[in-house]
Amino acid sequence: MLSTIAIESLKRRKTTAILTLLSITISISLLLCVDIIRTQVKTSFTRTVSGVDLIVGAPSGQLNLLLSSVFNIGTPTKGIEYKSIAALQSNKQVSWLIPLSLGDTHRGFRVVGTTNSFFDHFKYGDMQSLEMAAGSTFTQPLSTVIGADIAKSLGYKVGDKIIISHGLGSVSFNNHDDHPFTISGIVKKTGTPVDKAVYVTLQGLEEAHTGPKHSPTSMLGRKSADKANEHEHEHEHEHEHEHDEHTKEYAVYNSEAFTPESVSVVMLGLKHRVTALQLQYQINQSKKEPLMAILPGMALAELWQIMGNVESLLLGLSGLIVICALIGLATMLLATMRERYQEIAVLRTIGAGPFTLLLLIQIEAMLLTIVSAALSLGLVAGLMSALKPWLSSTYGLFLSSPLFGQSSVIIILLILGCTYLVSLFPAVAAYRRGLHAGLNANS
Amino acid sequence: MNTINKNNSTHSQRNAVSEGHNAVNKERNTAIEVSNLQFSYTKESPPIIDIKAWQVSQGEHVFLSGPSGSGKSTLLNLLCGTLTPTQGDIALLAQPFSTLSNRQRDKFRARNIGVVFQQFNLIPYLSVAQNINAAVYFASTNVSKTASDAKLRHLLDKLQLPSHVLHAKADALSIGQQQRVAIARALINDPQLLIVDEPTSALDTDARDSFMSLLKDVAGESTMIFVSHDKAMESYFDRHCSMSELSPSTNHIKTRGDEAPKAQERA
Numbered sequence: 246m247l248s249t250i251a252i253e254s255l256k257r258r259k260t261t262a263i264l265t266l267l268s269i270t271i272s273i274s275l276l277l278c279v280d281i282i283r284t285q286v287k288t289s290f291t292r293t294v295s296g297v298d299l300i301v302g303a304p305s306g307q308l309n310l311l312l313s314s315v316f317n318i319g320t321p322t323k324g325i326e327y328k329s330i331a332a333l334q335s336n337k338q339v340s341w342l343i344p345l346s347l348g349d350t351h352r353g354f355r356v357v358g359t360t361n362s363f364f365d366h367f368k369y370g371d372m373q374s375l376e377m378a379a380g381s382t383f384t385q386p387l388s389t390v391i392g393a394d395i396a397k398s399l400g401y402k403v404g405d406k407i408i409i410s411h412g413l414g415s416v417s418f419n420n421h422d423d424h425p426f427t428i429s430g431i432v433k434k435t436g437t438p439v440d441k442a443v444y445v446t447l448q449g450l451e452e453a454h455t456g457p458k459h460s461p462t463s464m465l466g467r468k469s470a471d472k473a474n475e476h477e478h479e480h481e482h483e484h485e486h487e488h489d490e491h492t493k494e495y496a497v498y499n500s501e502a503f504t505p506e507s508v509s510v511v512m513l514g515l516k517h518r519v520t521a522l523q524l525q526y527q528i529n530q531s532k533k534e535p536l537m538a539i540l541p542g543m544a545l546a547e548l549w550q551i552m553g554n555v556e557s558l559l560l561g562l563s564g565l566i567v568i569c570a571l572i573g574l575a576t577m578l579l580a581t582m583r584e585r586y587q588e589i590a591v592l593r594t595i596g597a598g599p600f601t602l603l604l605l606i607q608i609e610a611m612l613l614t615i616v617s618a619a620l621s622l623g624l625v626a627g628l629m630s631a632l633k634p635w636l637s638s639t640y641g642l643f644l645s646s647p648l649f650g651q652s653s654v655i656i657i658l659l660i661l662g663c664t665y666l667v668s669l670f671p672a673v674a675a676y677r678r679g680l681h682a683g684l685n686a687n688s
Numbered sequence: 689m690n691t692i693n694k695n696n697s698t699h700s701q702r703n704a705v706s707e708g709h710n711a712v713n714k715e716r717n718t719a720i721e722v723s724n725l726q727f728s729y730t731k732e733s734p735p736i737i738d739i740k741a742w743q744v745s746q747g748e749h750v751f752l753s754g755p756s757g758s759g760k761s762t763l764l765n766l767l768c769g770t771l772t773p774t775q776g777d778i779a780l781l782a783q784p785f786s787t788l789s790n791r792q793r794d795k796f797r798a799r800n801i802g803v804v805f806q807q808f809n810l811i812p813y814l815s816v817a818q819n820i821n822a823a824v825y826f827a828s829t830n831v832s833k834t835a836s837d838a839k840l841r842h843l844l845d846k847l848q849l850p851s852h853v854l855h856a857k858a859d860a861l862s863i864g865q866q867q868r869v870a871i872a873r874a875l876i877n878d879p880q881l882l883i884v885d886e887p888t889s890a891l892d893t894d895a896r897d898s899f900m901s902l903l904k905d906v907a908g909e910s911t912m913i914f915v916s917h918d919k920a921m922e923s924y925f926d927r928h929c930s931m932s933e934l935s936p937s938t939n940h941i942k943t944r945g946d947e948a949p950k951a952q953e954r955a
Contacts (some may be wrong), residue, residue, distance in 0.1 A: 246821065246822055246825035246826075249814075249818060249824065250811070250818075252816065253813045253818065254813055255812050257812070257813035290941075389944065391828070587808045588810075588811050588812070590808070591808065591809065591810065591811050592811070592822075592826075593770055593794075594768070594797075594800020594805075595798060595803075595804045595822060595823040595826050595873070596794050596795060596797050596799070596826035596827060597794065597798075597826050598790065598791055598794040598821070600791075601826075670738075
């Protein structure tokens with residue numbers, strides 16, 4: 246009965262109720278959005294790279310190196326000469342090495358020059374390896390492997406030819422038209438920046454820039470080529486039925502055998518992780534070519550710290566906005582109190598106690614907030630699914646489900662708690678009125 | 689809850705007694721018994737009401753008159769329990785009322801007292817049915833939904849209200865209709881006591897007459913206190929009381945004007 250009265254009362258004050266509802270809905274949505282972005286960014290962050298012990302590049306900043314190599318954001322650094330790579334390759338502590346050459350794009354998607362070692366060693370999430378949704382890794386110098394999002398958004402399939410462009414703009418006039426790459430494989434969706442990157446061979450990338458070059462024997466190739474073959478054999482056993490036709494070609498083309506002039510970044514896997522700090526120190530001190538090595542975990546933490554501060558601030562601000570909206574709710578209820586004196590008198594007459602009046606006002610406030618919260622959840626869910634492609638393409642933010650986690654639940658509970666407290670003001674006013682007012686509204 | 693149950697049991701006892709020994713036990717038949725009642729809104733101000741003793745028997749229909757400011761509304765609020773006496777006692781239906789807790793008094797009012805005001809009797813944004821059901825809800829009696837619906841239809845019928853008004857919002861009705869709905873609302877829980885405060889002042893003479901005959905008809909065996917400053921209504925009632933006779937000391941000062949002699953005349 247009380248809720249019927251509350252609902253009818255709100256219906257009667259439709260305009261103010263709807264405006265209040267709107268302001269609360271918007272503020273809760275804002276808060277939920279900030280919270281979702283916050284948690285999703287964090288998940289996205291921690292998912293992007295795992296198993297890589299060191300990232301080495303030209304000296305710039307820890308964050309720049311991390312962003313350009315892992316997130317495919319920002320401009321890559323100058324590059325590392327081949328002899329330094331070879332030195333790293335021959336370092337006893339190094340187990341594997343992934344060279345990355347950055348700086349080109351394909352229709353707005355970043356192009357990354359690398360070798361098959363990338364597909365063998367790069368891991369994301371909880372040490373998950375990259376898997377092929379279709380096709381295989383590089384099979385010839387002009388092979389390309391594309392991320393799941395690119396295949397989906399551009400409608401590519403294995404065997405299609407694509408042309409890469411020089412530079413990082415989404416529109417480029419400098420296309421490498423004479424070096425079309427054939428898609429040899431599509432990586433299964435990872436929810437990391439890998440999904441929207443085009444991977445090409447270092448050899449193909451360099452040929453596209455400088456023309457063909459032949460270097461049959463390479464220092465770089467030796468060590469990792471052996472490993473790749475080893476790995477390939479394991480691979481063969483696991484996926485014999487799937488990859489039979491490709492393994493032949495794969496075995497024929499050894500992407501590591503090519504000697505690049507320089508690459509942008511190198512990812513290192515160590516035999517013993519404990520030596521990472523030591524090797525980082527060695528690399529940072531190297532005299533031959535100034536280099537910089539970063540620990541991805543630490544760089545991620547630093548990046549997160551910067552982002553985290555901003556997000557706490559945003560969260561705080563959104564929280565304040567919600568409180569403002571709730572105060573608006575209390576104000577609306579208080580403002581209507583005078584016109585409710587009549588109603589309070591009637592309710593007292595038919596036996597409602599002052600406490601019932603208090604409850605009635607609180608039910609109204611709670612109803613508004615609960616409806617607002619439900620609307621906000623719907624709104625945010627809709628907004629996020631609508632913005633999903635844009636968020637991932639523009640900010641590299643991959644939304645993973647569930648969208649609403651524990652923190653959303655806590656936020657909504659907190660908001661309900663705040664509503665309860667704030668609604669005490671009008672509710673107590675009704676209570677006092679009920680306590681002192683006589684039966685007749687005119688008295 | 690205990691008290692409520694006690695209330696109920698006392699009622700049934702009383703009813704049983706009154707059926708059996710109607711004339712014998714006079715005390716049990718008293719609907720309202722006021723003794724040494726004093727009330728003032730603040731400690732400093734002189735009492736607005738000072739009644740030595742006043743009794744209303746069960747089933748009596750009493751016309752209570754008095755000029756504005758004579759304390760009629762205050763007395764009604766005291767009888768309904770929304771105000772508590774500064775001194776003295778009120779017993780309703782043969783049990784102490786003014787000493788009950790606020791909550792118990794609210795419950796008692798919901799169950800046993802039906803009230804009709806001059807105007808604003810209904811919650812404007814609720815439908816007629818919702819208004820009346822709210823009264824049933826607050827009385828929290830164990831009457832089934834179907835039983836109370838049947839009663840409601842019966843009451844509306846008696847009060848000559850068409851059944852389609854049930855779902856109309858209260859403020860969509862005419863004043864006369866609203867007053868009749870207010871009677872239905874007041875009677876829905878079969879109250880022992882009916883308190884009616886100037887219900888006709890917003891009605892014209894014709895509407896007033898039909899309202900009064902309806903009220904007398906539906907009030908039936910309930911004890912009724914009818915408050916009005918309009919002497920024309922007197923004729924509907926067998927017993928007349930005026931504030932100046934009930935509370936002579938307080939009304940002596942205030943109503944020295946032209947109304948006071950009339951009241952005294954009647955007394």
